[in-house]
Amino acid sequence: MLDPVRWKTRSGEILAARPAAGGEVPPGVLRIIDQTLLPGRLVYLDLERAEDIADAIRRLAVRGAPAIGCAAALGLAAAMQTVRSGGADYLRSLRERAARLEATRPTAVNLAWALRRCTAVIGAAIGDAPDSNAEELNARLRAEALDILEEDIRMCRAIGEHGLPFLHAGARVLTHCNAGALATGDYGTATAPLYRAHEKGWKLSVYAGETRPLLQGARLTAWELGRAGLDVTVLCDGAAPALMREQGVDLVITGADRIAADGTVANKIGTYGLALAAQHHGIPFYVAAPYSTFDPDLEDGEAIPIEQRGAEEVTRCGGFAVAPENAGVWNPAFDLTPAGLIRAWITDRGTARNPKELKTLCSDHE
Numbered sequence: 029m030l031d032p033v034r035w036k037t038r039s040g041e042i043l044a045a046r047p048a049a050g051g052e053v054p055p056g057v058l059r060i061i062d063q064t065l066l067p068g069r070l071v072y073l074d075l076e077r078a079e080d081i082a083d084a085i086r087r088l089a090v091r092g093a094p095a096i097g098c099a100a101a102l103g104l105a106a107a108m109q110t111v112r113s114g115g116a117d118y119l120r121s122l123r124e125r126a127a128r129l130e131a132t133r134p135t136a137v138n139l140a141w142a143l144r145r146c147t148a149v150i151g152a153a154i155g156d157a158p159d160s161n162a163e164e165l166n167a168r169l170r171a172e173a174l175d176i177l178e179e180d181i182r183m184c185r186a187i188g189e190h191g192l193p194f195l196h197a198g199a200r201v202l203t204h205c206n207a208g209a210l211a212t213g214d215y216g217t218a219t220a221p222l223y224r225a226h227e228k229g230w231k232l233s234v235y236a237g238e239t240r241p242l243l244q245g246a247r248l249t250a251w252e253l254g255r256a257g258l259d260v261t262v263l264c265d266g267a268a269p270a271l272m273r274e275q276g277v278d279l280v281i282t283g284a285d286r287i288a289a290d291g292t293v294a295n296k297i298g299t300y301g302l303a304l305a306a307q308h309h310g311i312p313f314y315v316a317a318p319y320s321t322f323d324p325d326l327e328d329g330e331a332i333p334i335e336q337r338g339a340e341e342v343t344r345c346g347g348f349a350v351a352p353e354n355a356g357v358w359n360p361a362f363d364l365t366p367a368g369l370i371r372a373w374i375t376d377r378g379t380a381r382n383p384k385e386l387k388t389l390c391s392d393h394e
């Protein structure tokens with residue numbers, strides 16, 4: 029069984045998208061919040077088979093770079109419970125399931141990072157003891173998956189501490205998409221300093237861009253921050269530059285799906301536009317991410333694979349047609365923000381002011 033790890037807000041509510049969030053979970057099951065139904069309904073999904081876990085990641089029932097890494101690792105551990113043969117057969121089954129999970133979403137590097145960590149650990153265990161049985165290997169795999177989750181929790185907390193100095197009581201903060209508790213194992217990345225500030229009793233004004241086409245900002249960020257007691261205002265994506273000009277914003281902070289060695293950040297579509305608007309208005313733009321989001325092997329950010337998603341995400345909204353069915357659609361899930369537009373990268377290992385510092389902080393990526 030996957031050990032339950034619980035996280036509660038100050039008001040005592042269980043919030044994060046993590047296994048066991050809804051109570052006791054039977055052996056070999058990954059329990060997640062179905063984020064596609066929020067904020068209307070809080071529904072948990074129990075997933076057992078690698079295909080179902082892959083499907084949940086693909087259709088964004090669980091989403092956000094760190095969360096899909098954790099869910100894939102824990103899901104892999106759950107799905108492997110039914111495998112009976114040990115040794116090389118076990119490794120073959122593991123690699124086959126991991127490949128299926130890794131193929132679901134190409135941009136967020138945390139997914140590949142977590143799955144490769146799991147396969148490497150089992151490869152090494154079998155290298156040391158080729159006759160290991162499935163039970164022993166399952167225990168090792170489960171421990172590694174839980175380690176990934178626990179490390180993510182620690183990283184969120186550390187990002188919160190490193191990001192806190194950029195805030196002050198009364199700060200007006202704009203964020204995009206959902207880089208919060210729902211997107212990680214704990215506090216979130218971009219939201220971690222906001223939760224920390226809130227815990228200290230600082231009153232913030234948080235602005236959440238709605239984040240078309242799937243509205244992660246409006247549906248998820250506004251939901252989770254509101255539940256935790258933060259003051260949150262939702263705006264249409266197109267309203268962000270006017271907000272900066274007319275109401276004033278002290279800083280913009282977003283998460284990341286992958287950061288290349290040159291500091292380029294891939295994040296939810298619309299991030300680049302926010303960074304350009306922030307530069308125009310002299311507003312600092314920060315990116316918060318754990319080291320597992322840094323991809324030191326990718327020198328040039330332009331090489332980050334950008335996931336293209338289905339046309340219906342753009343032509344339909346909430347079940348209604350919002351564009352003609354036959355209109356052409358361009359629907360990249362992410363865009364690239366160059367390093368020159370980023371004031372600092374706030375990581376679990378400290379804050380980097382330029383790509384060189386970032387590489388020094390984060391380059392021992394496993």
Ligand SMILES: CSC[C@@H](O)[C@@H](O)C(=O)COP(=O)(O)O
Pocket residue numbers: 088091092093094136204205206207208211212216217218244282283284285295296297361
């Ligand atoms: C801490 S999550 C950072 C990013 O993963 C987040 O900002 C984002 O772009 C998520 O995109 P999504 O398509 O919802 O998975």
